[in-house]
Amino acid sequence: MKKYNEEHEWVEMDGDIATVGISAYAVEQLGDITFIELPEVESEVSMGDSTAFVESVKAASDIYTPISGEVCEVNESLLDEPEVLNEDAQGTFIFKLKISNADELNSLMSEDEYKNFVDSL
Amino acid sequence: MEELLKTPLHAKQQELKTKNVSFCGWDMPIQFDGIIAEHGYCRNDVALFDTSHMGEFFFKGDIKNSGINEATSVNIDALDIGKCKYGFLLNEQGGVMDDLIIYRLSEDELMIVVNAATRENDFTTINSRINHAILEDRSMEYAKLDVQGPNSKKILEKYFGTTLDELAFFSFAQTKVFDSDCLLSRTGYTGELGYELYVDNTTSVKLWDALIADGVKPAGLGARDILRLEMGYSLYGNDLSEDITPLEANLGKFVNLKRDYVGKAALEKQKEDGLQRILLPFKTTTRRSARKDFEVYQNDKKVGFVTSGAFSPILNVGVGLAMIDIDGFDKEQSIELRDKRSSIEANIASLPFIQNK
Numbered sequence: 001m002k003k004y005n006e007e008h009e010w011v012e013m014d015g016d017i018a019t020v021g022i023s024a025y026a027v028e029q030l031g032d033i034t035f036i037e038l039p040e041v042e043s044e045v046s047m048g049d050s051t052a053f054v055e056s057v058k059a060a061s062d063i064y065t066p067i068s069g070e071v072c073e074v075n076e077s078l079l080d081e082p083e084v085l086n087e088d089a090q091g092t093f094i095f096k097l098k099i100s101n102a103d104e105l106n107s108l109m110s111e112d113e114y115k116n117f118v119d120s121l
Numbered sequence: 122m123e124e125l126l127k128t129p130l131h132a133k134q135q136e137l138k139t140k141n142v143s144f145c146g147w148d149m150p151i152q153f154d155g156i157i158a159e160h161g162y163c164r165n166d167v168a169l170f171d172t173s174h175m176g177e178f179f180f181k182g183d184i185k186n187s188g189i190n191e192a193t194s195v196n197i198d199a200l201d202i203g204k205c206k207y208g209f210l211l212n213e214q215g216g217v218m219d220d221l222i223i224y225r226l227s228e229d230e231l232m233i234v235v236n237a238a239t240r241e242n243d244f245t246t247i248n249s250r251i252n253h254a255i256l257e258d259r260s261m262e263y264a265k266l267d268v269q270g271p272n273s274k275k276i277l278e279k280y281f282g283t284t285l286d287e288l289a290f291f292s293f294a295q296t297k298v299f300d301s302d303c304l305l306s307r308t309g310y311t312g313e314l315g316y317e318l319y320v321d322n323t324t325s326v327k328l329w330d331a332l333i334a335d336g337v338k339p340a341g342l343g344a345r346d347i348l349r350l351e352m353g354y355s356l357y358g359n360d361l362s363e364d365i366t367p368l369e370a371n372l373g374k375f376v377n378l379k380r381d382y383v384g385k386a387a388l389e390k391q392k393e394d395g396l397q398r399i400l401l402p403f404k405t406t407t408r409r410s411a412r413k414d415f416e417v418y419q420n421d422k423k424v425g426f427v428t429s430g431a432f433s434p435i436l437n438v439g440v441g442l443a444m445i446d447i448d449g450f451d452k453e454q455s456i457e458l459r460d461k462r463s464s465i466e467a468n469i470a471s472l473p474f475i476q477n478k
Contacts, residue, residue, distance in 0.1 A: 031343070032157040034432035035408040053462075055410055057156040057343055057432060060462070082408070083157070 004114035005066040018097045027089040030056040033082040038074040069097030128173035129322035145237040147174040150341040159344035167270035168340040176240035177263045180231040182254025191382040192250035200225045211384025216363040264325030269315030299327045312352035353472035360428040371400045404470040410439030411458035418457040440474045
């Protein structure tokens with residue numbers, strides 16, 4: 001079950017490990033992604049921090065972490081093939097965190113709430 | 122808010138998957154399938170661009186005595202009928218008011234093709250430089266389709282047959298398609314084998330439909346920008362403006378300083394004094410791209426600014442053009458392209474960025 005923030009990032013929990021990606025809506029807006037910068041493993045990030053960075057054919061965009069924690073894994077295959085995010089945003093992770101505060105999940109939107117949010121844009 | 126102009130193909134395009142953008146007062150498609158996919162169609166197969174927003178002026182008068190030969194940098198008197206030439210509309214300071222292509226239709230008739238952004242100003246300016254001649258802006262009567270790619274000739278043979286065989290680069294034929302007049306030129310903005318088709322608005326819709334049915338993929342402004350930049354072609358408004366001369370834009374090979382025309386004196390003086398700055402091509406060392414207005418640094422000193430930049434899907438690095446201050450600049454040393462957030466390493470390159478075009 002994914003949860004979303006207003007910056008179009010999603011998070012999926014497995015124990016205390018959060019898997020983070022960006023939504024299909026986000027990649028649709030960005031257009032073809034040509035470059036991604038990933039965070040350092042073991043770096044600490046707080047909810048709302050710019051954690052990754054993408055360039056697309058149209059624009060450059062920060063990716064904000066929807067939840068606080070310590071980066072424990074990054075998807076290195078995206079460095080050579082960032083376009084995979086355009087092909088399957090919902091199924092492609094960008095980074096994983098060991099979270100520090102599960103309560104933060106309560107402030108995120110459910111799948112349905114996010115769908116309504118996108119429809120309102 | 123002022124309403125955006127639409128080309129005759131707008132409705133047809135809306136039937137396809139398209140993302141539109143406001144461009145110089147026109148509602149134009151930036152992409153259909155996707156910018157990188159469309160770039161690929163053009164480089165590997167054939168793609169169809171709607172460039173009807175561009176302007177077409179028609180001139181009739183004495184080429185030698187009406188002033189038209191001095192109005193732009195193009196020496197029309199030396200241009201054969203059936204040939205076209207790239208040049209510039211300059212102000213008195215040698216600054217570029219527009220870049221354009223002039224087609225010699227007959228002894229005393231020309232078609233002048235200009236950019237959408239500067240069309241009205243171009244018309245007023247050229248008109249003020251001629252006398253005893255007729256100049257008409259017939260842009261709204263014409264649509265323009267660019268068919269570009271290695272398979273473009275094959276695809277168009279169905280409609281134009283052997284006419285294509287005789288068409289050399291920067292030549293054109295005044296022919297017909299769907300029983301209507303068509304000016305077919307072997308020109309383009311992509312570096313691929315390609316053609317530009319000037320037809321009336323009604324015929325353009327028939328032609329669009331026919332080419333799409335033939336399997337030609339439509340491509341938008343996003344792909345067009347990457348294609349031209351991979352060739353190092355300038356875009357008016359980015360790499361060319363009234364503050365930039367053709368010499369500064371590194372386009373000296375398109376201006377003849379041995380004959381007189383508006384702006385030539387200023388260019389001659391600039392050449393004598395020596396250029397202060399020049400447009401140079403660059404390639405980044407990673408997949409990162411710089412955009413217009415990024416600042417250029419060398420050894421921590423600001424040396425210029427980026428005028429155009431994009432990711433090249435062929436080279437897998439960023440490519441672009443930058444206006445560089447010549448004094449103290451070392452072409453062999455790397456540069457940094459900076460904006461508020463990033464610093465991107467790059468090197469001066471040579472054109473074209475991609476080979477075999």
